[in-house]
Amino acid sequence: MKGDLLIWATGVVILAGYLKTLSPSIAGGDSGEIVAEGCELGVAHPPGYPLLTMIIHAISEYAPIDFTVAQCVNAMSAMFTALAAIFLGYSVRSLSPKSIGVFGAVLAMGLFAFSPLIWQYAVTAEVFPLNTLFASFIVYLVVDFSQRRKLATAYLGAFVCGIAGCNQHTIVLYEIPLILWMLTLLYEDILQQPLILIKLGVLFVLGLVPYVYMPISDMLNPRPGAWGHVTTFQGFLHHFLRRDYGTFQLFSGATSRKNEGLWERHAAYLKDVTKVQAPAFAQYLALAGVVASILYVTGVFDDLLGLPSAKTSKSEGGKAESWLGMGKKGKKGAVRHKPKLSTAATTTTAAVAALEPTTAPASSDTPIVYPWTRWTPLALVVTQVFYFTFFHSLANLPLSDRLLYGVHQRFWMQPNILYFLWVGLGFNLIVGIGYHLNQHLAGASTFVKQVSSFALQLLTLALVVWGIHGQWTSWLPVSDQSDQRFFQQYAQAVLSPMPADSIFMINYDQQWTSVRYMQVCEGFQSHIVSMHLSLMTYPWFYHKRALYTERNNMTFPGTYLTTTTNAVHAQRRIEEDGAFTMFQFLHANVPDHRVYIGGKFTHGDAEVMKHYELLPVGLISQILPIPRLPNAFLYSHMCFGSWERVLSFLPMLPDLQKFPEETWEWTIARDVKDRLGDTAAYLLERTIREIDQAKETMGKQATTKKQRREDVTEEEEELLVQPLVNAAYWLETAYAYEVHLHNHHRHPLFMQRQPPEPSPMTAPASLLKNLGLVHVHMLQDPRLHVYQTLPKMTKDIFNSSDRIQWPTTNWREWSADRFMFYWGLFLQKPEARQDPQYQLISNLYQQVKDKTTPGGTATATATATTGSTATDAATSTPKKKRSPANQQQQAKVTQMDGTIQP
Secondary structure, X not given: OHHHHHHHHHHXXXXXXXXXXXXXXXXXOXXXXXXXXXXXXXXXXXXXXXXXXXXXXXXXXXXXXXXXXXXXXHHHHHHHHXXXXXXXXXXXXXXXXXXXXXXXXXXXXXXXXXXXXXXXXXXXXXXXXXXXXXXXXXXXXXXHHXXXXXXXXXXXXXXXXXXXXXXXXXXXXXXXXXXXXXXHHOHHHHHHOOHHHHHHHHHHHHHXXXXXXXXXXXXXXXXXXXXXXXOOHHHHHHHHOOOOOOOOOOEOOXXXXXXXXXXXXXHHXXXXXXXXXXXXXXXXXXXXXXXXXXXXXXXXXXXXXXXXXXXXXXXXXXOOOOHHHOOOOOOOOOXXXXXXXXXXXXXXOHHHHXXXXXXXXXXXXXXXXXXXXXXXXXXXXXXXXXXXXXXXXXXXXXOOOHHHHHXXXXXXXXXXXXXXXXXXXXXXXXXXXXXXXXXXXXXXXXXXXXXXXXXXXXXXXXXXXXXXXXXXXXXXXXXXXXXXXHHHHHXXXXXXOOOOOOEEEEOOHHHHHHHHHHHHOXXXXXXXXXXXXXXXXXXXXXXXXXXXXXXXXXXXXXXOEOOOOOHHHHHHHHHHHOOEOHHHHHHHHOOOOOXXXXXXXXXXXXXXXXXXXXXXXXXXXXXXXXXXXXXXXXXXXXXXXXXXXXXXXXXXXXXXXXXXXXXXXXXXXXXXXXXXXXXXXXXXHHHHHHHHHHHHHHOOOOXXXXXXXXXXXXXXXXXXXXXXXXXXXXHHHHHHHHHOOOOOOOOHHHHOOOOOOOOHHHOOHHHHHHHHHHHHHHHHOHHHHOOOOOOOOOOOOOOOOOOOOOOOOOHHHHHHHHHHHHHHHHHHOHHHHHOOOHHHHHHHHHHHHHHOOOOOOOHHXXXXXXXXXXXXXXXXXXXOOOOHHHHHHHHHHHOOOOOEOO
């Protein structure tokens, strides 16, 4: 009983640690969408997660007024994970001699609970904490049933296996081998009473009943943004089997065809669990636990520890105790009681008494061992092998992509339960050996044995506390989410520039999940109609159209959206299914609505690009007909206005040390930097285009202040000069964000580390190209030549003027040096060679470099040399493209339009 109290006390401590580091809002991944569907009783992405959806809805209905729904769901995740740790502790204790089993149980609980992967999801709203709880509970029920053989435990296990399938389908890879093992243990009982098998099947099916929620919800409470059409059996089966992604796939992206194989994924897991998830010593304990599980059937550990034979009888005064908590293997059909440890092995000191009584009268509750019981630890080893063999064979996420590696890593939470179980068993094995040696070395003196045994227990307890404390302190800086509201702020920053009744198409998972939560659960900008672009491409979207049209009279010119990548295929869909193209959708809605897109179009549409442009507006883009595009001056002021709203909600980016590339928070920083570069590039393109148009209409530009005043009005000067100056400011700021902005974490453990050194080569080649180009045009613009001091940007909204060293005097020298610096870097980038203007830029750069006098500046040389050549480069330069590396990053964060799902 006191051992139980210690396990539960450890669980309470774990829960307290989670609550201390609990996230106050939603996280990345599917967090926002799952909570949003719970708030309005919708249907989540396949397979639907009906159980969690209903739990979240109940929480949303009764959440305290001072707490958001996300906070309450996060606390629920913490509770689920703490319970999973408790069941893990009970499993370790059940498989160990009870007089020492609690030590390994507590160690396994602490190392498991505060491992970074488990901790990360324990403090946020996700489907994985509930899956972790189910997996841990199922393992415990199998262990408990193998020892006690209570039929009620088997019935409970059948129901839990069923209801666990209502959450995460990967639990099936644990259930299959463990269910087969349970049926093996029940084999003789089933032969005698076949009704047992029927009851087990009925209870399993009853566990799946929450799936009935989905068609009921879709019929009675249809919601825009919810997935699937599940009111028909075919639609329900389609959703349940995850056919939108591929039933046996995690990822449906183009890069999923060629990636790591089975053994590479095994190696990746072993590296992660031994080098990251647990301290270095844990791998040796886990190995000892696995070896003990495999060799347990031989009884060698009973002999090694000097445990009494399992032949101890009831008349000898109690139940026997052997390693892994199970008696010695008996003859077929024999039932043997578990012998207790000898008096020497279990002292009567207070410390031992606090863990477990050393004797207990034989009773009907005494655990018994059936012929196959001793094989249960080996069955757990087989379960782990089964999971990895099938999961790693089916998994197709490319692990070379750090973000997708983080997505794949989430599915290692379930097998980590057994890993840390073996850590606990290995620790108990070593402790048991220590106890055995202590009894042999202490001599015959009872006092000496008691003192040495007590000292050994204190040492064991100290090692347990040391191990857990080390795990806590190592990962606290990374796992503490108590001040992280990045995705809430990100969603607000995304929505803020859009006016009421806008149509917002989203092709970027992190925007979709966070925006959906803020609109549905917190009512932020709920008047904006948000649609996931990938949902529009499924044939079942036909049934969802009315949910959108009734809100703001938008028009769908067909059943569902088809892509035009394959013209023949698209035409067949249009003719047979009545599908529509993106151009048709825009043509029907842009005249009467403001239409925006988050991310990029996944598939190019020639008609769209011919008639429309994507105008960067903060973190999104407005889709406008080409004749309605604003001029550079107006767009420049639009940029400052939209980004001021963005920065008011998102004043800081996630810390790059705390949130590396495999985290969702990293995508926020990447997206902000990309969008900043897009804004700067578009402003530069519009400005250059209008400069060229002005030259054609006004002739050769004057170069003196007097001529300028005679030939050009102040309004014309402002319209042409200020956008070019602002373009330089935006591009220089984008470069500063790429190279210098790391948001070095202020936690003491992080402050001991050096922040990443600024590296100019981290900037995308496209940004470096545009930076050189803007300085070329500044040097060549005759209106700027009359200024000794460079005109100020419209507003320094990023507070970056000091970082970019905005010149106060002699700006031409500053601009010439920048031009040489940036194009020099551009020419060093491997991906730059793919740029169509690479050779032109290289020639221009080399001309200026050759004509620059040693020790002098490039100002005059650049000004004299970059005349027609720079103009050619400018007029032939399309608007800003991402470098191949940046395209890959963008594909990483925009291609996940519903394709990466559990």
